[in-house]
Amino acid sequence: MTNNNNSVLPSNDLYTLMRERHSVRHFDTEFVISEEEINEMIELAVKAPSSSNSQSWRFLVVTDKELKKQLKIVADNQQQVEDASAVFVILSDMKFYDKLDEIFTSAVEAGYMPKEFKDEYVPNVTKYYQALPKEQFHESVSFDAGLVAMQLMLIAKSKGYDTVPMGGYNKEKLKMLLNVPDNLLPLIILPIGKGIQPGRRSTRLPVEDVLTWNQFK
Numbered sequence: 001m002t003n004n005n006n007s008v009l010p011s012n013d014l015y016t017l018m019r020e021r022h023s024v025r026h027f028d029t030e031f032v033i034s035e036e037e038i039n040e041m042i043e044l045a046v047k048a049p050s051s052s053n054s055q056s057w058r059f060l061v062v063t064d065k066e067l068k069k070q071l072k073i074v075a076d077n078q079q080q081v082e083d084a085s086a087v088f089v090i091l092s093d094m095k096f097y098d099k100l101d102e103i104f105t106s107a108v109e110a111g112y113m114p115k116e117f118k119d120e121y122v123p124n125v126t127k128y129y130q131a132l133p134k135e136q137f138h139e140s141v142s143f144d145a146g147l148v149a150m151q152l153m154l155i156a157k158s159k160g161y162d163t164v165p166m167g168g169y170n171k172e173k174l175k176m177l178l179n180v181p182d183n184l185l186p187l188i189i190l191p192i193g194k195g196i197q198p199g200r201r202s203t204r205l206p207v208e209d210v211l212t213w214n215q216f217k
Ligand SMILES: Cc1cc2nc3c(=O)[nH]c(=O)nc-3n(C[C@H](O)[C@H](O)[C@H](O)COP(=O)(O)O)c2cc1C
Pocket: 021, 022, 023, 024, 025, 078, 164, 165, 166, 167, 168, 169, 188, 199, 200, 201, 202
C-alpha cells in the first residue's frame, strides 16, 4: 500500500486510510486490477447503508482501453479516465423499488424479518418512493451513491490503489457512449488504479468553521 509519498503505509487502520486518501490523477497505464478484485471491492462497498435498504446504486466498470479513451473525451479530456486501470461509473437506478421485494424476501429467508412484515412493508415503501417529488427522490438516490462511493474509495486505498471521484463529465454523452438504459442515472465516475504520482495536497476548513452545536444563532 502506498501513501502520497509512495512509502508503505504502516497499517490498514481506518484513521490512517482516511488521512492518506487523496485524489490521484496519474496512474500506471499498464497496471491491471483483476475482475476478481473489483468484484470483491464492490461486494464490500455495498455494505454501505441506503435509504430503506433500497441499494439504489448500480455499477458499470469500464476496463476496455478504447472505451476509456472515448470516456476521457466525455469527461472534459481528463487524462486519468484513460490511464486508470478501471473506471467505476456509479449510477442510480430510478426504478430501484422494483427490487425491493427481492431484497426483503432475502431478509425473510435469512430469518431477519417475518414474511408478514415484508408483505406489508414492500408495497408501502414502493408507493412512498413512487410518490416522492423528483427533487426528493434524486436527493435520496444521490445520498446512497455518495455513501457507496466513499466506501469504494477507502476500500481501494486499503488495497493499495488510488482513486479520484469525478463529476466533471457530460452525463448525456456518457449514457450514449456506454449504452446506459433510461432508468439508470450516472452520478459519479471513479477512476481506480495504481497511482504513480501523489495527488495534489489539499487542506480542510477548521472544525470551528463547519461545526455548530445545538442551534444556529
Ligand atoms: C462530487 C465530486 C466531483 C469531483 N469532480 C472532479 C473532477 O471532475 N475532476 C477531478 O480531477 N477531481 C474531481 N473531484 C475531486 C476533488 O477535486 C477532490 O476530492 C478535492 O479537491 C479534495 O482533494 P482530495 O480528494 O485529494 O482530498 C471531485 C470530487 C467530488 C466529491
